[in-house]
Amino acid sequence: MTATLISLISILTGIIGANLMAVAYKKYSFGIVGNTIAGVFGSIFFLKSFGRLGFDPFTIVQADTINIKLLILNLIVSFLGGVIALILIKRLKIILNKN
Template identity: 60%
Template sequence: MTETLISLLSILIGIIAANVTGARYKKYSFGVIGNTIAGVFGSIFLIKSFGRLGFDPLSIMDNGMFHIGLFLVNCLVSISGGVLGVIAMKLIYNKLNK
């Protein structure tokens, strides 16, 4: 698995988490397209912010070896980013529409 594939998987996991959050909690939903956008940006933001702690794609593929533990942490952060992206987008939306 290459670093690019790990990055794309992280974004895909964030998209799935955002859409599941929108489907589960209707008050946070922006539809499929809105939830997908929130998932992409939320996932990328958290991975870039916290990836420096050692679970970025380069660290996962250190010296050609795949570290499953770091990949699982990366997946959890992507899920959190997708969920937080939808929630943050809803909070911003509510604040701007007052």
């Protein structure tokens, strides 16, 4: 498994997180396309921000082995990134519509 594949799986996990959040809480939904975009950007932002703590894709596949604990941590952060991005974008939309 390469670092690129891990990055793509992480982005997919962020998309799943945003879409599951939208299904669970209808008030946060932007439609399937909007939720997917929020999941992509939230996942990438969180992984780039917190990945420097040691669970970026290159560290996960270091020495030609996969560190499962770091991979799981990476996927959790990606999932939460998609969820939090969807919430923050909805709040931003509410704030901008007030003015």
